[in-house]
Amino acid sequence: MARQQPAQQAPPVQRLRIRYAKRGRLRFASHRDFARAFERALRRAGVPMAYSSGFSPHPRISYANAAPTGAASEAEYLEIALVRECDPAAVRDALDASLPAGLDVLDAVPARAGALADRLTGSRWRIEVSGVDEETLRDAVTAFLAADEVAVERMMKSGLRRFDARGPVVALEVRDGVLDLLVEHGTPLVRPDDVVQALGRVRPGVPEGLSARATRLRQGTLRDGELADPLA
């Protein structure tokens, strides 16, 4: 007997783009952890999701550029496809209520033209570095910005990788002992802990990235040193 093909799933009629935050303890959620929690929240909230067809249908969600495990964020983005037209504000509220506190849905708007990922070309981060005085930090930032290239290393799935952390940094400032970083997205993606590591390379005395606490404040299209709202 031939194996029966599963029924085709209903096609999407609406796409919503969502901004969410990863706050407090939930900054320790990995991207996989978030994705699992989000898919369940969609079901608890009764969002009429579009599913892929085939033997194991999964909800149509496009994730873009997730913050690393341990980093907080006010600006994470994803896109979902629905089989029914819904009020975006109602979807936002229902999803927010269905997620654990700390994973907070902030905006939901109908998708504009172009891929969401293409609109996310830069990030602004706030990085609290503990165990170092402000003067040392300022010196390190000055030395870092003066350099053309600062090599750092990070363990990735493919093994230990060495790359430049200076090139993608558009701006870096110290305010009240806190770093304000504007970075352009590239490959590999330079993360806050890479920048902190780079500061230690140019100015010994700045501790390794482990003692830094980072929060992504904004993410968007990088133009003339500014980040444009990716949902606009």
Place this chain on the structure above:
Amino acid sequence: MTVVELAPASLFDRLEPLLARVNKPIQYIGGEVNSVVKDWERTEVRWALMYPDAYEVGQPNQGIAILYEILNERDWICAERTFSIWPDLEALMREEGIGQFTLDAHRPVRAFDVLGVSFSTELGYTNLLNAIDLAGMPLHAADRTAADPIVLAGGHAAFNPEPIADFIDGAILGDGEVASLQVSELIRSWKREGRPGGRDELLVRLATSGVAYVPRFYDVGYLPDGRIAEVVPNRPGVPSRVHKHTLMDLDDWPYPKAPLVPVAETVHERYSVEVFRGCTRGCRFCQAGMITRPVRERGITTIGTMVEGGLRATGLEEVGLLSLSSADHSEIAEITTQLADRYEGTNVSLSLPSTRVDAFNIDLANELSRNGRRSGLTFAPEGGSERMRRVINKMVTEDDLIRTVAAAFASGWRQVKLYFMCGLPTETDEDVLAIADLAARVIETGREVSGTRDIRCTVSIGGFVPKPHTPFQWAAQASAETIDDRLGKLRDRIRADRRHGRAIGMRYHDGKPGIVEGLLSRGDRRVGRVIEAVWRAGGIFDGWSEHFSYERWAACAAEALAGTGVDVDWYTTRERDGDEVLPWDHLDAGLDRDWLWEDWQDSVGEVEVDDCRWTPCYDCGVCPTMGTETQIGPTGQSLLPIVAVRQG
């Protein structure tokens, strides 16, 4: 009234900087959907519930989930969860002086009244010791003070808690729903009275009420040859035998209703409903089937309500209909069909741990896979030869199995997985080699019926470990060498079969971990020294092959048991006589000892025993001793239709 006890400070602020430095920190943060944080000062009795393994294994545990809800439903009880901590975080915590904590409010475990630990396997014992130590409590129950929680063991391993008798204050046998509330009430009254007699008095109350077995109130005497002479109470009023708890009417206890939804990845991600508890199929190797008698079904309408509510409360998409043999529910066809109807057109899927070999299960499996996913089916013949299956009372013939798989292959299934055991009593090489012949016949049948060569059969083989309170409690466990040798021969036989060998997959483990499990399963109080020595030598997470070390267990056992006249072989590969006092004889699962012995003799004589649900009672002893009875349907009721709220 009790004095208000001030809430201990949360450990989270001290933990947080450490979490950035460890693997999978999400498992330590708590705060999951449906988790509960209570105001400490407004509660009178506080439980730290523990499953002694990592979060990913422990959180889906059904027993912990049930107790968490039942206890937290009472406004005067607070229940929080704690799991084993991986060595990376443990090392940092010990450096910083942070103790074992609960996930819900990150309170120190030591501040609770009870540390309740659920054991589904004995391999969690070293993790118990590690948690007690990490909590800052004295390892030995005898050294604990009023500042320490009482440590209570539950779960199937609690039916012989003797190997951990030195480390626990008590054990609860059987169903925990009512027992945990009885314990809570005893603690509440004792606290309200101003804790008269201190810790000792509380333990006396737990013991004399019969709710818990308190090992310290029993003295164990030994014969010169190392066997146990007697186990006798050493306190007035303490019962000479402690009985198990049996929950009657599962419809009154529809838990868990709203289990926690982990953000972290766990081993099971489904909403599970126990469709019945207990099993009287009478498989002689099966401890679960012996100690959870009688069969008590949950009614179809309760199951339907639980499934609907549970899915809504969790957002899960998979429903598991659990029990020891779910296809035996008197209305299983109605339940599966009506649930499949209800969720038709949604992405909710149903699953049944269906392991009995009969064609009826194929109908169920077809019903459960209406969406077209037909990858593999699992059956458990357990014994390779007809003779072996008679010995273990797994009443299924080879022809039954072939008829069943033929039906499966005809319905579009392409893969069959078969579970077996190796090292069963009276087993010979031929009994194990019969597994290869059976698998070959399955492949042959599949090819014939389906008309394709795209057929696979996986045989998965576990080493048999004799368990307390079963007819095999007297049996000699097969040595690791015997198991390894027989499985090697079986592997060669499968490889040599040129027509079928490549379609047969074989999964097995070496026999050594089974010997340690055997030592812990049928051990007595002297085995406690071995567990402690292993833990002191760094042994934890024994259920994980990358952490388990047979060599460490063997070396520690040799040292710790030196001078006792007994050794690992004595506990494992030695057959016991009928008159030997077994370490768990004073713990009552309801089974009549004489019946167990007769069933053991019947086993050797290859005599089968039928299920008492459909044939007359054969006097296993449980119902009259425990005042219980088999509760089965059919009820004749139907699920109420529920309008699907989801589309997709």
